[in-house]
Amino acid sequence: MYRVIMREQIVPNIHRLIIESEYVPRNARAGEFLVVRVDEAGERIPLNLVDWDERSVSTVFMEVGTSTRKLAQLKAGDSIATLAGPLGKPTEEIAEKHVLCIGGCYGIAALLPVIRMFKNKGNHVTTIIEARSRSMLYWQDQLSKYSDEFHEMTRDGSRGRRGHVNDFIMDYLKDNKVDMVYAQGCTYLTYLTSESTRGSGIKTIVGLNPIMVDATGMCGVCRVIVNGETKFGCVDGPEFDGHQVEWQNLLNRRRIYIREEVYSLSYYECETYG
Amino acid sequence: MASKIIPEKTPMREQPPHERVRNFDEVPHGYNDEEAKREASRCLQCKRPACVQGCPVEIDIPGFIGLIAQSDHAGAIKRLKEKNVLPAVCGRVCPQEEQCEKLCVLAKKYQPVAIGRLERFAADREMSAGSTAVPAPVSRTGKKVAVIGSGPGGLTVAGDLVQFGHQITIFEALHKPGGVLVYGIPEFRLPKAIVYREVDYLIKQGVKLVLDFIVGKTATIDQLLEDFDAVYIGTGAGLPWFMNIPGENLNGVYSANEYLTRSNLMRAYLFPTYDTPIARGKNVAVVGGGNVAMDCARTALRLDAEHVYLVYRRTRAEMPSRVEEVHHAEQEGIEFMFLHNPVKYDGDEEGRVCKATCQKMVLGEPDSSGRRRPVPTDEFVDLDVDTVVVSIGNGPNPLIPQVTSDLKAGKWGNIEVDAKTGKTSKKACWAGGDVVRGGATVILAMGDARIAARSMHDYLTTGAW
Ligand SMILES: Cc1cc2nc3c(=O)[nH]c(=O)nc-3n(C[C@H](O)[C@H](O)[C@H](O)COP(=O)(O)OP(=O)(O)OC[C@H]3O[C@@H](n4cnc5c(N)ncnc54)[C@H](O)[C@@H]3O)c2cc1C
Ligand SMILES: Cc1cc2nc3c(=O)[nH]c(=O)nc-3n(C[C@H](O)[C@H](O)[C@H](O)COP(=O)(O)OP(=O)(O)OC[C@H]3O[C@@H](n4cnc5c(N)ncnc54)[C@H](O)[C@@H]3O)c2cc1C
Ligand code: SF4
Ligand code: SF4
Ligand code: FES
Numbered sequence: 192m193y194r195v196i197m198r199e200q201i202v203p204n205i206h207r208l209i210i211e212s213e214y215v216p217r218n219a220r221a222g223e224f225l226v227v228r229v230d231e232a233g234e235r236i237p238l239n240l241v242d243w244d245e246r247s248v249s250t251v252f253m254e255v256g257t258s259t260r261k262l263a264q265l266k267a268g269d270s271i272a273t274l275a276g277p278l279g280k281p282t283e284e285i286a287e288k289h290v291l292c293i294g295g296c297y298g299i300a301a302l303l304p305v306i307r308m309f310k311n312k313g314n315h316v317t318t319i320i321e322a323r324s325r326s327m328l329y330w331q332d333q334l335s336k337y338s339d340e341f342h343e344m345t346r347d348g349s350r351g352r353r354g355h356v357n358d359f360i361m362d363y364l365k366d367n368k369v370d371m372v373y374a375q376g377c378t379y380l381t382y383l384t385s386e387s388t389r390g391s392g393i394k395t396i397v398g399l400n401p402i403m404v405d406a407t408g409m410c411g412v413c414r415v416i417v418n419g420e421t422k423f424g425c426v427d428g429p430e431f432d433g434h435q436v437e438w439q440n441l442l443n444r445r446r447i448y449i450r451e452e453v454y455s456l457s458y459y460e461c462e463t464y465g
Numbered sequence: 466m467a468s469k470i471i472p473e474k475t476p477m478r479e480q481p482p483h484e485r486v487r488n489f490d491e492v493p494h495g496y497n498d499e500e501a502k503r504e505a506s507r508c509l510q511c512k513r514p515a516c517v518q519g520c521p522v523e524i525d526i527p528g529f530i531g532l533i534a535q536s537d538h539a540g541a542i543k544r545l546k547e548k549n550v551l552p553a554v555c556g557r558v559c560p561q562e563e564q565c566e567k568l569c570v571l572a573k574k575y576q577p578v579a580i581g582r583l584e585r586f587a588a589d590r591e592m593s594a595g596s597t598a599v600p601a602p603v604s605r606t607g608k609k610v611a612v613i614g615s616g617p618g619g620l621t622v623a624g625d626l627v628q629f630g631h632q633i634t635i636f637e638a639l640h641k642p643g644g645v646l647v648y649g650i651p652e653f654r655l656p657k658a659i660v661y662r663e664v665d666y667l668i669k670q671g672v673k674l675v676l677d678f679i680v681g682k683t684a685t686i687d688q689l690l691e692d693f694d695a696v697y698i699g700t701g702a703g704l705p706w707f708m709n710i711p712g713e714n715l716n717g718v719y720s721a722n723e724y725l726t727r728s729n730l731m732r733a734y735l736f737p738t739y740d741t742p743i744a745r746g747k748n749v750a751v752v753g754g755g756n757v758a759m760d761c762a763r764t765a766l767r768l769d770a771e772h773v774y775l776v777y778r779r780t781r782a783e784m785p786s787r788v789e790e791v792h793h794a795e796q797e798g799i800e801f802m803f804l805h806n807p808v809k810y811d812g813d814e815e816g817r818v819c820k821a822t823c824q825k826m827v828l829g830e831p832d833s834s835g836r837r838r839p840v841p842t843d844e845f846v847d848l849d850v851d852t853v854v855v856s857i858g859n860g861p862n863p864l865i866p867q868v869t870s871d872l873k874a875g876k877w878g879n880i881e882v883d884a885k886t887g888k889t890s891k892k893a894c895w896a897g898g899d900v901v902r903g904g905a906t907v908i909l910a911m912g913d914a915r916i917a918a919r920s921m922h923d924y925l926t927t928g929a930w
Contacts, residue, residue: 214675214683226677228640234731234740235640257740273640275677404731404741407638407679408862409648409703410723414714421707421714426864440714443816447716451742458737 192270196247198262201329205297206263207241209249215276216243221304222282222398222430225250226406228273229261237403237425239301239375240277248276251300257455278406279429283396286312288370291363292338293319293356293384298376299330301398303337305373310337317369318342319359321380325350356380357387364391371396374433378442385433397433399424401444416440472575475504477582482796486766489652489734492793498536501586505534508578511570516580519568521912524548526565530583538594541587549584550624551617551911553592553659554646556585558756559908560787592662599669603630608925611636611693613680613865616644617907618699618898620663621914622921623672629922632671634693636678641730644701645899646907648730649722651760653767654790657729681864686872686894695893695921698880699914702859702899708752712810713855717744717818721757721856728764743768746852750774750821752807753856754783757904759790761854762799773799774848778806778826778839804828804839805846810853821848861900869894879903887917892930895921 196209215225219240225248228235236258238250254263265271282305290309294302299320309316318338322328323346335341343351344359352359360372364387372395374384381397388395401413401424413424416437422428477500479485479493496504508530516526525544532541545552559565561581569577608631612619615637623633641647643660668674680686686696705720707713724743727733731741749765751758754777765773775794777784780803784791795801804826811820825844828837866874873881873890880889880896887895897913899905924930 214678217684217688218682232732232739273677275638275640275679275683277682278679404723404726405639407703408864409705410726411705411707411720412723414707416714421709444714444716446816448742451736455737455740455742459740 192272193274195265195267195269195271197267198265200263201251202327204254205251205327205329206254207249207251207300208262208265209247210271210274211246212243212248212274213246215240215248215274216245219243219248219277220281221308223277223279224406224429225274225276226278226403227262227271229258229265229271231272233261233272234258235273235404235406237278237400237406237429239297239398241300241303248274251297253297256452257459260456260459275406279425280427282308282373282430284308284312285314285371287314289315289317289368291317291319291360291369291372293321293360293372293374293376293380295321295356295376295380296327298374298380298398299328299334301375303330303333305375306334306337309373315339317363317367319344319356319363321345321356321359323347355383357383360384360387364388364393369393374398378438378445381433382438382442385436385438389434392434395433396430397436399429399431399436399441401429401441402447414444470571470575471503471507474576474579474582475500475507477579482798485653486797489767491656492653495589496582496586498590501533501583501590502536504579504583505530507571508534509570515568515570516565516578519565521564521908522548522915524565524584526580529587530578530580533583533587538587538590542591545584545587549908549911550621551663551907552584553588554617554655554663555908555911556581556583556588557655558650558787560906562788564908592659599666600628602671603628605632606630606925608632608695609634609693610695610697610921610925611689612697612699613686614638614644614699614701614898614900615642615664615674616699616701616898616910617646618701618910618914619644619697620667621911622697622699622897622918623667624670625915625918626921627667627670627672629925631922631925632673634673634675636675636680636689638677638679639730640676642674642676644699648726649757649760651725651729651764653763654760679864681868686865686869686891690893694925695895697914697917697921698865698889698894698896698900699898699910700862700865700900702902702904703862704860704878705855706858706860707855708807708857710807710809712812712818715810715812715818716816717746717851718810718853718855719744721753721761721854722859724761724854725757725764728768734764734768744852745769746850748772748774748848748850749852749854750776750807750848750850751854751856752776753858754779755785755856755858755904756787756790757858758854758856759786759794761856763794763797765852765854766797766799770852774802774850775799776802776805776807776821776823776848778804779836780804780828783836806839806841807853808845818850818853821850821853822846823848859899859904861903865900877903885916886920887913888920888930893924
């Protein structure tokens, strides 16, 4: 059992969770992820590693289904059944380049360790965070600390530029020389980001979120097609070159259990709230 | 004497097929005292027992069977455990017909002695008696050993080395110990309680178990060696192979590992009480012909499938599965499609598999394995399916060889060892079981572990590599 140090809601539906961990911090690197399982009946779900110190790891998650709903009920002092990591390949380190980093929903937090690493390597870091509306944007202070340029945008225009990231990126690339683009967040955001740089051919690394079970390379449910080859997201990724990802297949595979997920959540809510 | 021989094995009572396909409870019930005694009395107590040659860990077979015949159950289990720390497991899952029972003298004219069933009986008898004596603590050597992986191999190494007085820590990647015994082999064939009981027994002896620890990521072997004197790598063959045919990434196409892990480890058969889902397909194709394929097919039936097709490219005679599994699968209504091999899958408008196109095969000349090679014909058949489980084998997980200095692995990722000692190319590191052999058997993994444990003990006491 792993003790919860704190859990707080940052913005509606998005929570920060800090868990005690004896072993995970030692080798933790930017771009890696954790697997958590809330209780004995729980699923193993992957969540990005957002921060860590000697005795704890933290992650930020969005409430979407049963497991994240359960996580959102945790209080300091509670325990969860499984915490494993760090998993996946860390973000490839580059130095002294201009990197454009984009984060949306939980991916805003997932950017933190990555831009910190980029910044420490002497890169020029431009960060864009995006959300539906201003109430869903968060962590501006922490992220701008590691960014040379910092931008916010919203789909409804309530803060920063209005619209989708792809428009922002394309405009930005007209006026600026960028060596690499990096994106974290939902599949739609990483897809739009990749499409917006396809024409210019700028290297675009995206964190993908295929469905996982073990997250150690043992089951293959996380397979994604990259450059025509089947890769396992958990061990070969989760970051891949967005121009080589077969998006249709990824979007399709993310929906494998949609019916069951909806059923599971309504079952959980009935059991919990009567 | 010969006139008194009972030609057939004492039958084992089991759940009738129509009932058991609706539950995940164990299929055979095991012998009672009387049945065991009767079966044990069939053994001729050979002076030079051929059966022992067939057992990879050389159990004293006439010895333990003789004790059962005398109703000395405590003696029987003690005799078994001298050579095999997991008799309740091996009695159930060993391919006896290829090993001990194959060489039993009775098998020349009659059915062999049911060695596996008797082994299971002795172990279950001890469990139901409730008391398992924990060996008295031995004097500590002060040496620390890290065992990576808690499959049958890792558990055996831990059991042997703790007896020598070393301090053992098992590191397991998953959230439950047992390896394939827990995540792969279904409850209806090997109840998990049996495995957990064996693990508890090790813990009572002072073995430390660390779950959720992925060696190579959480800490590397080189990092472990800062704290431990020796390391055993028993990480198994967990990397699922696919066929790389069109449509294999459609929704509803599973690897056997995913299918079984969801059902067994995550208990998806109890969804939604347990949170992990699994497809409850109506028409399921399982591709392959080994134990793993059989387990998937029988799991699919228990998840309410109406038709389960077992698509295998050779014939019944070449199936690597245990005979009992094929027999049980057949009784339960699995539809065998021998001499068929899938070549592509098609999906519906939602991206779910709906059709498997299979090529008909014929048998040609024997290949390197001695089995006749399947040769494709130009005939094809289409199967309407909503779930496919690809069960064509697994390779060793590449993680550890990739990140460990000086550790040599072969072309398929198998860690290379010296067969006589289990030593790898890396100082203070041993390996055995499926990570060395590729997908093999429980008892071979345990045999490897035994050999390595002895060599590790030598190293820990003398310091000589
Ligand atoms: C490598 C990796 C890192 C991840 N990091 C994070 C992270 O840091 N924070 C975080 O909140 N999530 C992260 N995810 C996604 C997270 O694992 C899922 O959101 C989680 O498994 C959902 O579990 P659930 O039981 O709550 O919902 P489910 O019941 O599994 O899903 C409920 C509904 O939400 C949809 N859904 C599920 N996951 C997502 C998603 N990621 N994006 C959009 N819709 C989704 C489903 O399709 C379904 O309709 C990551 C995924 C991967 C593979
Ligand atoms: C479905 C199925 C049915 C089978 N049926 C039979 C049968 O009837 N009879 C039979 O004899 N054999 C059978 N086998 C084969 C048998 O189970 C294996 O040969 C045997 O389990 C191998 O044992 P092992 O100890 O080498 O590894 P495994 O049992 O594979 O255990 C390895 C363990 O190591 C862990 N691990 C892996 N990597 C790491 C890491 N980096 N860090 C920490 N831990 C790690 C894994 O999670 C796993 O728990 C079957 C196999 C399967 C899959
Ligand atoms: S361990 Fe396996 S091979 Fe050996 S006697 Fe028992 S059942 Fe037979
Ligand atoms: S060969 Fe058969 S009959 Fe002879 S000792 Fe072994 S089990 Fe008994
Ligand atoms: S999640 Fe199972 S192999 Fe990646």
